[in-house]
Amino acid sequence: MKRSRLPLLTLGCLLVSVQLQSAQAQGNLTPKANQLNVNVSQIVLPQNFKLKLQTIPNFGAAPIFKTLDAAASGRFLGGNTIWLTQQGIEANRVARVQNFSANVAKLQPLANQPRIQAVLSASRLEGLSEPILQVSTKSGPLDIRLMGADVGASIAASELGQDAGQNAQQVMTNVAQHLNIDTAYVQQVARAEPQQRLNVAMKLSPDIAKVINGRNIGQLLAPAGTGSGLDAVPANCPPANTGLFTSYDFPMKKHLPAVKNQGARGTCWAFATVGVAETLIKMSYNRRVDLSEEDYVAYSKLRYGAPTDPDGADPFALLGLNAQNAYRFAFENVWEYNQSRSRVATETPANSGKFNYSNSCLNYPHQNQCEDTVSQAETGCIVADGKTVCGAQIPSDRTPYGINTSYLRNVWDWNQKDGGLGWAVFALGFGTPVMLLHDARYLQADARGFVGDLPYNVVNHPVKQANGSVNWVPNTANDVNWWNHIAMLVGYISNQQLQTVVPGAPAGAGGGYFIMKNSWGSCWADGGYIYLSWDWMKKYAGGLYLGERITNN
Structure with missing residues (x-):
């Protein structure tokens, strides 16, 4: 099966990480929910476990959809393209932030329950950010990005009364x-x-x-x-x-x-x-x-999110949505997963839930199949008769x-x-x-x-x-x-x-x-x-x- 040709688009972004050592360390953390910058001190974590929390600088630009040439335009028109509009992308992004706030509000009356209390506490401190956990493996330390409190709030709210x-x-x-x-x-x-x-x-x-x-x-x-x-x-x-x-x-x-x-x-x-x-x-x-997995991520993020989304998602809500839309899996050899070991994610502006990415495609062998968005799918715009239509292309070959x-x-x-x-x-x-x-x-x-x-x-x-x-x-x-x-x-x-x-x-x-x-x-x-x-x-x-x-x- 042939791969879709996805040109590389690199965006300028910055992520500053604070490495919390297993003994004591110091750094800065920008909490969410309108909280002020604070100092982190007296950090003690278990041996071989370290946690990195992101500080989010308030600058950067959103991904810019490029104008496609005639050949690429034909490929988009004839391929498996999910069409996007700036209004739709922004609406999805805003809806995600609003849903987070609405879910937190639903949970407030149950704040005395330990699991709800944990979600609310993380929501106040971390907002839409996604902490990184460092674990030990036989091949060296591995940084794992965890799902944020918005996922916990979504799942907890969906289960109320069940x-x-x-x-x-x-x-x-x-x-x-x-x-x-x-x-x-x-x-x-x-x-x-x-x-x-x-x-x-x-x-x-x-x-x-x-x-x-x-x-x-x-x-x-x-x-x-x-x-x-x-x-x-x-x-x-x-x-x-x-x-x-x-x-x-x-x-x-x-x-x-x-x-x-x-x-x-x-x-x-x-x-x-x-x-x-x-x-x-x-x-x-x-x-x-x-x-x-690459295709499942891209389809889910493009259909129901925005290119500037963070990685995390409510897996059960997406299962239902994708089932309703008759999603069909793709094979791995059609679109191979990119681990993005050198990727940097920057939330801009701070507390917005809107992320820019850089270095997503570094060391990925399929350089023409990767872009700096959360979905990593090829994006582009077609200009015809003075009108601009943008989209993202995923493989046409499906199982x-x-x-x-x-x-x-x-x-x-x-x-x-x-x-x-x-x-x-x-x-x-x-x-x-x-x-x-x-x-x-x-x-x-x-x-x-x-x-x-x-x-x-x-x-x-x-x-x-x-x-x-x-x-x-x-x-x-x-x-x-x-x-x-x-x-x-x-x-x-x-x-x-x-x-x-x-x-x-x-x-x-x-x-x-x-x-x-x-x-x-x-x-x-x-x-x-x-x-x-x-x-x-x-x-x-x-x-x-x-x-x-x-x-x-």
Whole structure:
């Protein structure tokens, strides 16, 4: 398949970062919500974990759409172009800021709830900015852009009044029917008390695993549409030979795509969505595919956002919108992902939610397929009869695979956390991927990838003082940013099973471990996988989404 030719457009921007060391450091932070500049001091973070918060200078220019020549104009007119207007772009940008304010207002009456309190606090201090978390990997430090408080506010506001418990049984009944599994399993789990749901699910899961593993899973061939591996570099760190992932044959294992790497962009939402889609395509149609995260980001940002958007997005709102618009995935080899390791993002003007980008395309091998906008798609304007029409071009080559969100639900229950986790165990036993919304700052594992019941105070947060300064103090339960990262849960193992598979492994606090497949490359944790204890999930999870379907038209 041929790639769309996307010329390079470089914009002048600046980002100043404050590197917060694991001991003490000083810097400046420009908070949001009309707060004044403050000094950052007395910063203490866990070993090997550092946080960079952006200072946003108040200058810069918005991306300028270039005028296309005759050849490029013909390509735009004949290609898969999303047409844009300056008015529409500005309207989308303004709507995003207004929605943020409206969501915060909706949450204010519930400010006494810890998770809502955390969103409101981050909204006041950070606004639309996106903090960067630095983590250690076998190939060196990795900067991860986290999703901002606007995403948390969007998700929390959308879930007001919803009862996860009422939705879960219908979702799981649908999953069972889709996999041709007796729905009596669902009834048995549904009748169990929330605290006992895990025990019922674990008793049933061996039978479910036999059904899943007994299916024809095909050969482990290279996936259709695979690219050059730019979304997985470096990929030289396989899971440990005697580790949990290597030793444990859980139901979904043989259907999973390779671990990928989102790089310096806050696109975890796209990697989680595409990873689930690739897994479901393998399970439903027995075909391994490598889908394009770059295309999913570009389509989503161009359709519902603006070129000056930040990276983050509400993944569940986008799933619904893209399903309504009959989106079809593209293959990775049509548009390969760009990690943008040297990219700089600058919010201009400050507190506007409007970002300029520079150096997005540095070291990207497809220089003619990259621009300095959040979507990185080629943009241009056609002038005809004195009228100017602008657009952005994405690949015309599409797969037949789309999204069906009819049964997509969040089964996480803030009032019955054990019950929600029990449903997740049940789903994973069926071989159904679960998207986990959580606080990535607490993904702190031992050398083998196991994460225990971490205390809240291993992470610090800034508190503004009356004199305008900021003190960094240890987190409490009210300071968990449960919305800042999303990844796939792909399996569960009880402590009893764990000792037969990996003798001597640390027992998981609360009963066992959830297996999470991340998008931070294979050199992070155990080949890109990490194992989250039951009690960790109860403290740092913020959503368990499942029930997504893949269409094949």
